[in-house]
Amino acid sequence: MKKRILIIGASGQIGTELTARLRTQFGSHKVIATDIREGDSELLEGGPFEILDAMDYKSLENIIIRHEITDVYLLAAMLSATAEKFPMRAWNLNMNSLFNVLNLAKEKKIKKVFWPSSIAVFGPTTPRTNTPQKTIMEPSTVYGISKQAGERWCEYYFNKYGVDVRSIRYPGLISYKTLPGGGTTDYAVDIYHKALKHNEYRCFLSASTTLPMMFIDDAIKATLSLMEAPAKDITIRSSYNLAGLSFNPTEIAESIKKHIPDFTISYDPDFRQEIADSWPQSIDDSKAQEDWGWENSISLEEMTGIMLGNLK
Ligand code: SER
Numbered sequence: 001m002k003k004r005i006l007i008i009g010a011s012g013q014i015g016t017e018l019t020a021r022l023r024t025q026f027g028s029h030k031v032i033a034t035d036i037r038e039g040d041s042e043l044l045e046g047g048p049f050e051i052l053d054a055m056d057y058k059s060l061e062n063i064i065i066r067h068e069i070t071d072v073y074l075l076a077a078m079l080s081a082t083a084e085k086f087p088m089r090a091w092n093l094n095m096n097s098l099f100n101v102l103n104l105a106k107e108k109k110i111k112k113v114f115w116p117s118s119i120a121v122f123g124p125t126t127p128r129t130n131t132p133q134k135t136i137m138e139p140s141t142v143y144g145i146s147k148q149a150g151e152r153w154c155e156y157y158f159n160k161y162g163v164d165v166r167s168i169r170y171p172g173l174i175s176y177k178t179l180p181g182g183g184t185t186d187y188a189v190d191i192y193h194k195a196l197k198h199n200e201y202r203c204f205l206s207a208s209t210t211l212p213m214m215f216i217d218d219a220i221k222a223t224l225s226l227m228e229a230p231a232k233d234i235t236i237r238s239s240y241n242l243a244g245l246s247f248n249p250t251e252i253a254e255s256i257k258k259h260i261p262d263f264t265i266s267y268d269p270d271f272r273q274e275i276a277d278s279w280p281q282s283i284d285d286s287k288a289q290e291d292w293g294w295e296n297s298i299s300l301e302e303m304t305g306i307m308l309g310n311l312k
Contacts, residue, residue: 004068005031006110008054008097009075011039013178014116014170017216018073018223023047025224032067036076040177054097064109071112071227074101080120080143081272082182087142094146102153105163113165114227117151117239119212120144121169124278131280133241133287140278151238158237166226167239171212171283173219174303176310184275185211188252191265192307195256200264203249204272207265210281214244215298215306222294229292236287243283244296245303255304 005022009015010033020042022031028047036053038044048067052059054076063069076097083090098115105113122131123138139145147169157163172185179193180186187203188211194201222242226234253265288294298306 002068003030003070005071005073006064006067006069007031007033007073007075008052008060008101009035009077010043010049011035011037011178012075013173013175013181013216014219014223015073015075016040016043016177017175017220018075019043020046021220021224032063032069034063054100055093057100057103060100061104061109064104069110071114072101072105072110073114073223074098075116077116077146078143079181079183079186080118080141080275081184081186083143083146084141084271084275090142091146094143095149098150098153102157102163102165105165106157106161111164112227113163114223115150115154115165115167117147117167117169118143119169119171119279119283121148121151121239122278122280126280128281130282130284131241132284133236141275144278155238164231165237166234168222168226168242168288169239169283170219170242171214171244173214173216174307175216176307184272184279185213187249188213191249191252191256192304192311195260195263196308196311199260199262200266201253202266202268204268204270205249205276206269206273207250207267208248209273209276210246210248211276212243212246212280212283214242214296215303218244218296218298221297222288225292225294226288233291235291240288240291241283241285242288242294243285244298245300246282247300251300252304255300256308258301259304259308
C-alpha cells in the first residue's frame, strides 16, 4: 500500500520531531508538513511544507486530494494554560480541526488518523496515582474538556463509521527543538533554558507538584508503534494511557544541579498550579503495554543530560 502522510501542526513541539522521523522512515517526499505558521529551517527545507489552517475544511480537503494523502497526524491544538485565557478559541480550534479530519476519514478520503489526547482529560475527582485507563473523568480545564470530548468523538467515529483513528493521552512532553508552547507541564522545558542562561529558575508550580512526564523521543516512539500496530490489536479507540516519568520541580532541579552545581530554583505558583493539581501524578499504561508493546526508555537523569547538552 502506498502511504502518504499529512502532518497538521508540523511546526509545534510534537510535529517538528515527528515530521523529521517520518521523513527518514518513509522518504521526505511522502510526508507533507503543514502548519498555520512556518517552522524552523530543518522543517521547511527537509521536505514539502505548506501553510494550512486546520479549521479550513476546503483547504484541508484540497491538500489531501492533491497529495493523495492516506494518513493524517492532527497535532494542531491550543494547550492548557493558553486555553484558559481564550476558552472559545481553544474549543473551536481543538474541536473543529478534529471534526474536519474525522469527517474526511468518514468519507474515505483518508485511511488512518492520529490525534493526541492528554493527561488533561482527567480531573480533580480522578484517582491521582497510577490512574487507570478507565476511571472517573471530570476535567476542569477548557483544554481537558476539549480533549475528553475529542476522545468520545474518536471512539464514536470508529464504532459508527469504521474510522481507523488512534490516540495517546500524552503526559507532559519535554524536548529541546521548540520553545515552550503554553502548556502547564512546560515548566519542565523552560527550566533547562533558564538553567543554562541564568543559573536560576522561578517555577510557576510548587516544589512538590508531581506530574506525569516523558522525553520527546519516547513519545515519538510510542506514536509510531501505535500507528504501525495491526488494527485488530487496537482495543482502545478513545485514547491510550501512556506513562513515562513522574517527577516534581524539586526532583528535576536536583537532576540539573548534577550538571550545574550552582543552579537554584524558587517557587511562585500562579493560575497553572490549580491546573496541575487537577491532573494525575502517575499513570497506569498497562493497556498500551499489552496491545502494542509500549515501554518507556529514557530516565529523568538521561533526559537532563540530553536537554542540557543540546541546548548549550
Ligand atoms: N502538556 C500539556 C499541557 O500542559 C498537557 O497535555 O497543556
